[in-house]
Amino acid sequence: MSQATIDEVLVMARDLTAALKSHDLATDSTAPLLKRVGNIRAALETPFDMATRWLEAMGAASAMQVLTRIKAFEKLPTNEDGSSITAADLAAACNVDVSVITRAMRVLVINGIAQETNKDAYAHNQTSLEFMPRALGSMVCMFVEFARAWAALPAYAACHAPADLFDLYKTPFAYAVGREGKTYYECYENEDDDEDDAEEKRSLWNIGMQQLGNHIPVTGMFPFEALRESVRRQPDRPFVVDVGGGRGQALLAIQKHCQGDAFGGKLVLQDLPVVLASLSPEDLPGIEPMPYNIFTPQPVKGESSYAHIYFFRHLLIDYPDHKAVEILRNTVSAMGPDSRLLINDMPVPDRTKLGDDHMVYLFDFMLLTMCGRERSMLEYGRIFDQVGLELIATYKDKNSQMVVLETRLKRSE
DSSP states (O other): OOHHHHHHHHHHHHHHHHHHHTOOTTTSOSHHHHHHHHHHHHHHOOHHHHHHHHHHHHHHHHHHHHHHHTTOGGGSOOOTTSOOEEHHHHHHHHTSOHHHHHHHHHHHHTTTSSEEEETTEEEOOHHHHHTSTTTHHHHHHHHHHHHHHHHHHHHHHHTSOGGGGGOTTSOHHHHHTTOTTSOTGGGGSOTTSOHHHHHHHHHHHHHHHHHHHHTSOOSSSSOGGGGHHHHHHOTTSOSEEEETOTTSHHHHHHHHHTTTTGGGOOEEEEEOHHHHTTOOGGGSTTEEEEEOOTTSOOSSOSTTTSOSEEEEESOGGGSOHHHHHHHHHHHHTTOOTTOEEEEEEOOOOSSOOTTOOSHHHHHHHHHHTTTOOOOOHHHHHHHHHHHTEEEEEEEEOSSSSOEEEEEEEOOOO
């Protein structure tokens, strides 16, 4: 490395130090700091360093997925009383060779996840408890499944026509798991699975999506509070209809943001029955669940019943353009003249630059395997034109590439 490059890194390091001095780790987002750290690392690492970093990340995620799926991770003691479990006992409980336990646990321990209390004996630490199967561990399992589909892409391309990539029933993901003819979501509901295993996989997927959603902002962009008086004047109209809203994490965030009562308006969570069946009333306080298939006409409609807001959060990204148009049309046809259709997503920048936020590109690469895609603003504009919507405002998150696109029915000139 040249001295000039060293000088540049020193400047970045001093800037990071200055930012740390004014940062409150307890309340402020760490995203800007981590971006600075990443820029410093990118300036220092060689191509070999980069390649080994990729291997380290893949190895850690795969070790977590293995230990989660064989139910070993949840059998680790919390170590509150100093207890631990030997690799031999853990292997016997999970019906695997002991080397599966020791090799996977070493990869996690070296990353600060769990602890080796004695030789080949393990217990949780505070970090590993955050990666339990019902927490971040489920999200990691979901990511490893996508990595499996990425690895299958060359073989998929060799035996499929390019157009197959946009067929919901011929996705690389389904090909990778041997279930072509099923959509991505149906791969988690396959009747050929052992019933308990299928339920476990679906449960992990649901929780993983919820965990992921919990770490992606919903509020702090669109000014929901600006609709307060309108909602109070027309309480019979739903305030927000969350279309394909999963486990309701977006509505819960909106509810909290809007003084806890959504200004007296109704919050409606729409998703497939199999998703809603996994929720209890306690999971959705103040929220009305409504079974709905996005490929059918939107039921929340009518002169005095259409919603103030129809909310699409990470929904259109799961589908190719022609399906996104179909989904949108089903809800656009239900909108009233003052309804808003909000799209909460991460638009792809027009040009990729070193130091950009990785997440939008990684998500887009994952979506490639399931027939979906992230879109640029130009691509969103084309879709809006096809369904009779117009974009009236874009609200950006200050710490990420997440935005809310505010649209309404296109008005004549």
